[in-house]
Amino acid sequence: MDSFCPTMCEGIQHISGSMFVGLCEIIGTSQQVAIRRETDDISEMLERRLTPKCSSVDFKMTSGSRREGFRLKGSDFDLMQWSNNIRVIMDTSQSEYYNTAITTLILSDSSESPPGFTLLLLLTPTTKRFVTPACVQMNDKLYISSFKYRQLNCSALPYSTAHGPCGTISTGFIDVDIACCFVCDFWPLSASSWINRCHSWPAPEVVDDIIRNGCHFVAIGHPLGPHEHEEWRMSFSQAEYKLVYSMNHSQFLTYGLLKLFLNEVINPKLDDTNKLLCSYHMKTTIFWAIQQNTLPQWCPQNILAGFWVCFKLLLKWVFEGYCPNFFIPQNNLFLTKVHGSAQNRLFLQLHELYKKGLACLLQSSSIRSYIIDALYNPRLSICTDESIMRREVDYDVELFDQSSKVGATTGDLFCLSKVMHIIEQLINSPLTHYQVVPLQNFTVSNLQCIAFVLHTMCIYTGFNKQMYIADRISCQMLKLAAKLGCVSDMLYIAMYYYKTFRYREALSVIEMTKVKLAQPYLMYDGHVDRERYTEAVGGQTWSSKMRQAVAQDIRLDNNICYISELIPEQQSGLQNRMHKLHIPVFVLLHFLEFLCYRHIDTTLSQAALDELQVLVHHDQGLYVPEYYRDISWEILGICQQITGDLHAALNSYKKSLARDSCQRIQTATWDKIQYIADVLGYNIQINTTSNDGNREVLFVPRSELLAVPEGF
Template sequence: MDHIPRLSEAVYVGLCLKIGSPTEVRIRRVVMDTDEVVNKPFNIMKGVKGLDIMRSGSRREGFRLITSDHDFMFWPLDHNVICDLSQISLYRIPQHTVILMECDDLPPGFTRLNLMSPSNDEEVRSSCVEINNKVYISSTLFRENHLRVIQTFNFSSSSISHGPCLTYCTGNKETDCAFCFRSYHWPALVFAWIHRCRRQRWPSEVVLSNILSSGFHVVPVGSTPESNQEWRLSFSMAEQKLVYSMNHTQFLCYGLFKIFLREVVNLNEGSPVLCSYFIKTAVFWVIQTNNSLTWTPENVLPCFWRCFKLLIFWVFIGECPNFFIPENNMFRFKVTGSMQTLLFNNLNELYCKGISSLLLSETLRPFLSQAILYRGLRVCTDEGSIITNTELDITLFEELHDYSQRVSSVSVFAALMRNIEMVVSKRLTPYQEATIQYITSEVLQNTAMLNLSVVCSDNNRNKVYYKASSVSRLLKLSCALGCASNILYQAMYFNKTCRYEKSLSYLQKALNRITKPYVMHMYKNSYHVNVDMFRRCTMGMSLGHKMRNALVTDIALYSWYIYIDELVLEQKTSNDNGINILFIPPLVTLHMLFILNHHRLGDTMTSQQSLQDLQNLLLYDDGVYAPPLVRDISWQILGICQQTCGDFQGALESYEHSLQQDPYHKIQEATLFRINTLSRRLIY
């Protein structure tokens, strides 16, 4: 393939727009990493029997593609995997459960787990089998036991086993959970990889040291009787650190390969043979072993073709060497016989087509064809020419909006605040500061909601007074740190505690804030902003100041707190169907609280006017204030308000509208219940 730098630069810019610019990718990683640092003690504290948690997969690496699902790894903190019996002296029994890796007579990269000391974990104990007077942990039983455990939770009742992971869906998001064990003792089989890294000088010594100090995981594999006892060495943590160490051209080349695999190579494959892990492995090998390659924007296509050529060679010889353990051929079961021949012919045909094969990708075609057709087109790869500061703000706010934080007790709140204080004491980047500010606001707000539940259920007057005053203080602090729409939570609090006039005063403040023409409305999977006005009005502001004054998000009602009595049924129904958060547009929330407050104060005329305002919003809004995805709960709220005010016929019509919307929140059962209840009332 003839190398045309201009085409590579066009692909680089197009991939920046599709996958993310350098700063966008950095923002995603900063938000996720900061969240993990803050939640580390929280996860350990609340974890089932002391499970530690790590995010993994493409989202953790910085991708936000359609196929970028949520991946988590869980492992018991007090279970330690060793490679040699001499290492057992490093642990104290019975405080620690020690597991010995036995790799004899198994393919490289696989092991059996010999339980050397008793385990307090019921899932581990029930996964044990005795072979030749030794106790081994069965990978199949281990996976099946944890599948049963997570199916007991409402949010994962539809879980299925998928390879080493347990997969379930919440809303439109697919989540993979891998229950495993962690080891800090690297086996001798990996020493060659360590020497190779130092010889090839990739990754850097700092990254390599970080990888070695973090250890690796052992995950269950196999669904056949022959492999019931087999476990696989997983280097997900190391891979994430390797991806972080890539420069942006390398990262985009990896992303280009993923897109090409999904949209071209596997397009018509029902059960694709090649997976993205093979792609990642090929990119790692090329970066490490091809020192002659220059990973710059004008060289994206040659770098991609070098990776693609290596993959074709692997298919030709039927061998894909694992990056950490080359002796582990990852093709040994998947790419063999006629399948191998057919796959090689298809890949080789695509390679021979050169650039034209990239045009088969719907994602790549627009910006590549433009560069081919217009030879005079000049492409600027400078990030400032690709993305504006406002778009970077949007990226940050989108990432923060995905964040959620449950506070289940005062001890959890204390642990989170201690860790936030520890993070704040360090030198932070502006994006880290904004992330910590948002997280702190969420923690304060949800702690207030936790205390509010106590206020409403406790009969001790002294406790009620103390808790009520703490709720008010916490919400005030949360509002001072969080988004402009957070003031609505204060209005909810005063509504919940029957101080309706106070609630109305906060609602008026909220109305003034969230209807400003320059504010950014950030909703679930969508946003709306007047870019020019936002840029002019927030110029010179810090990210935290922008968030406080110009960011409006939908109101998130978590199933574990009670915010508005009238929505308890919807919260419970949604939670029972796997959705533990109701996302309500702020203006819908505001109108609802206006209606409820005025109705309870006996101001019928004003409550009717607010009711009409809410109905007009849902009838005539073009998606700015009531996005399509959350219209099921929005129409439901209108129906609830109409029913409260005595308009039963209007309420029935609104409930019918709710049933016709996209069932994102899965509240249809609640809607049908309200319809049936109201219909019986009208009949009798």
């Protein structure tokens, strides 16, 4: 290993041990990464079973770094989306595997395209939106234009902007990249050389699984190809996350180190137009380094050796101007950006870092301290045993956080019944250690949906006996869900009692929930008193911990009515293709308490409103997460409007509108603002030049007539 600085050569394994510990702190231990992956896997497994191949429903798959197991700050959330009744084939003979009456077939024609790209020829007619409008005629045949298809899909995504092959939706807290693509069940012939290279890595069963699941085609062409606007790029995202899964943890941490090095050392001083390297280049580097056996052993003591091997390989590629795609080496990933003067500047930048040896890592803000500690304490014992790096409570935080994201999304009773059948099948199938909790969460969510849908259906029939039976079944389901779920799931019973005018019963459940939520060992939104939590529930089963010590945000399916006062917010979400409304548990608790006491005791109703007001106004992110402050201000405004305090309600709605909304409730908020402004005799003015850059809602006397800008 060349180009190490002398100081670091002396204790390279000692520093690597320190780096392993540091990277586990930043990226996660192997157990934490396994929790993230396995919860994502069962979520996808559930969606696959609920979405048959012949159906016209769009299927979504998490991809990118999150799917691989990373949770680095600033990472985008990547989704791939495709129609399940459309399939790409590589050869016309493969059409025999499909029923063309229900499946649209597309033929991949790469005869005139650069390696890794192809034209897509529409073989059978389709009623799927965007496909036919995106077609262009070439040589008397209909080809699907990637440019047109991408434009049509981006225009249909609310608040989105085009970003490569994706439509990017910015929530204000995280960017979601949605790549609308097509799926192919066959492995492309142009990537067949990859199969022959897999002698030592990955294992044969991984190779077989990857080949069996084919590839995807994303809507972007090669900028130097003959048909840039018509071509599609082959995507191996599914294969890539399976390759990352097959890495050992030292290899995965080395990959993470490369990502940190890129983001904190190579790219921070560059603007977006001058960033020639991306995370995908780092991934390609580690793939080639592992497969070519450039390091005899990937272990904690060799973390820095692995990094250096990858860095030298990357430097070689930049010098040559050729970065071979891992699956199709003929596809040069540097072809369009890393060439000419830009290539020369990048090489000089990387070579300066190379000359510093491993000292170049000291420029990374995340990992500098771990290297310095090891340098200044050469006799310090570095323990790389993961079992003592994290406590039981740390893994519980990770597991319950990841599991809370798995939930049913449908307002159709038939589909919900089908979900229960699928859950029953999965319970009897071999699940991994970490998949039981998300499946349990999914079951709870489904039971809650069934209870509310069943009640709504029976209201429409109007038969008393049916309503009585349905009510009893709904109550039983919600009580079962509360026994299986966490502390906050009791509030669904309270919501149901409120919906069915049983206010005292609802308040009784709210009081019980209050007591449980007040426990000092409660875990909520990653916040927990670790010592008290361990004393109270340490060593117990996850099911027991959920019932006693875990609270989660309340998730309302926007297709189902839970609380009539929130219907406008749910409708606003649906208009913007948001399926769920998330509410902080403590906000909903006080909201329900206020609503119920309105019918019993106005003094106690005002007390509940006062508690809600203090919570929303003064919480510092402990009980009201920043990304849900929009709905929290909205609910406070609803309560104030109900009591007749219109000026306070108007102020709350303004604050809700000023927040970045990841739930898209702005339409409802704006309607409420307009209504109150009319009642109070105000005209509305939008100030787009406020100091914080947000649009500010101002109210002026009616005499000063001002038009409301378009878009509201």
